[in-house]
Amino acid sequence: MSGPTSLSLDPLQVRKAGLEWANFPLAGLQFEGLSLSGVRTAIGLPQLSVCFDVAQALPFSFKYNHYFLSHGHQDHAGGLPYLISQKNMNSHGPAQVYMPTDLVGPMEEILALWQKIEDHQYSYELHAMKPDREIFLNKGHFVKAFPTVHRIPSLGYTVFEQKKKLKAEFIGRDPSSLAHLKAEGQEIDDITQVPAFSFTGDTQIEFLYSRDWVRRSRVLCMESTYIDDVKSVEHARKWGHTHLFELLPELKNIESEKILLIHLSSRYGGGGLENLYQRLRKLIPSSEWERIVIFPSR
Numbered sequence: 001m002s003g004p005t006s007l008s009l010d011p012l013q014v015r016k017a018g019l020e021w022a023n024f025p026l027a028g029l030q031f032e033g034l035s036l037s038g039v040r041t042a043i044g045l046p047q048l049s050v051c052f053d054v055a056q057a058l059p060f061s062f063k064y065n066h067y068f069l070s071h072g073h074q075d076h077a078g079g080l081p082y083l084i085s086q087k088n089m090n091s092h093g094p095a096q097v098y099m100p101t102d103l104v105g106p107m108e109e110i111l112a113l114w115q116k117i118e119d120h121q122y123s124y125e126l127h128a129m130k131p132d133r134e135i136f137l138n139k140g141h142f143v144k145a146f147p148t149v150h151r152i153p154s155l156g157y158t159v160f161e162q163k164k165k166l167k168a169e170f171i172g173r174d175p176s177s178l179a180h181l182k183a184e185g186q187e188i189d190d191i192t193q194v195p196a197f198s199f200t201g202d203t204q205i206e207f208l209y210s211r212d213w214v215r216r217s218r219v220l221c222m223e224s225t226y227i228d229d230v231k232s233v234e235h236a237r238k239w240g241h242t243h244l245f246e247l248l249p250e251l252k253n254i255e256s257e258k259i260l261l262i263h264l265s266s267r268y269g270g271g272g273l274e275n276l277y278q279r280l281r282k283l284i285p286s287s288e289w290e291r292i293v294i295f296p297s298r
């Protein structure tokens with residue numbers, strides 16, 4: 001007789017039965033998350049405690065302090081009430097959530113209803129974002145919003161690294177004279193701001209030219225919902241998305257060290273990842289293979 005030889009569960013199988021999120025380094029940054037068009041998108045940078053979109057509130061994202069929502073579609077923002085509820089239950093302090101201005105009112109209404117249902121007051125702060133608004137995550141990093149083009153109000157976000165370096169004319173001066181100059185209000189440092197990571201959420205290709213820093217981001221994490229002839233560029237645009245065929249001619253204008261493609265349609269899941277990579281190798285010029293990274297679609 002064949003069958004299970006033990007009643008206990010194999011821990012590895014149990015882990016596989018759940019939803020596993022990707023976790024990997026890229027161009028000096030650590031990423032974790034999941035992304036699949038119309039199903040879920042949440043991409044976190046744990047070292048900065050910042051998460052872009054929240055999908056259905058996946059457990060990896062509970063630990064973050066800052067959440068930036070690109071737009072209100074459920075596959076990106078649907079989990080917010082649960083996320084806030086979980087954070088409150090675990091005494092994480094008020095979640096700081098940033099979103100397009102038009103989304104704040106409806107989200108407050110939804111959260112008010114959940115607080116009524118749960119008979120519990122959540123602690124959280126919703127912040128209205130608009131293009132060019134900057135939010136500091138810590139002394140050396142801030143997030144800046146840029147316009148994107150989707151069927152409902154939407155934004156993209158860039159993490160900037162800000163560094164201070166003593167101006168050349170002050171190098172060699174003793175610390176007390178520098179402190180004196182500073183006290184007098186003189187700017188003694190050169191400030192450099194480097195766009196390290198840009199995240200688009202859902203958008204048409206026009207986002208690329210909404211702000212020039214986006215094309216200079218070290219890592220450009222952008223949606224590419226469709227990648228082949230099965231769906232046309234017109235179809236992608238009709239639904240407010242980007243097609244790989246629109247991105248290919250733009251690659252020469254993008255300075256990014258890595259281009260991370262997210263939000264692929266679930267139609268590309270069949271046949272496994274290797275099948276997908278083979279198809280992409282035929283479409284993307286070999287000189288770009290090192291630079292373009294496909295976020296594992298799950």
Ligand SMILES: [Zn+2]
Binds near residue numbers: 075076
């Ligand atoms: Zn989406």
Ligand SMILES: [Zn+2]
Binds near residue numbers: 071073150202
């Ligand atoms: Zn959307």
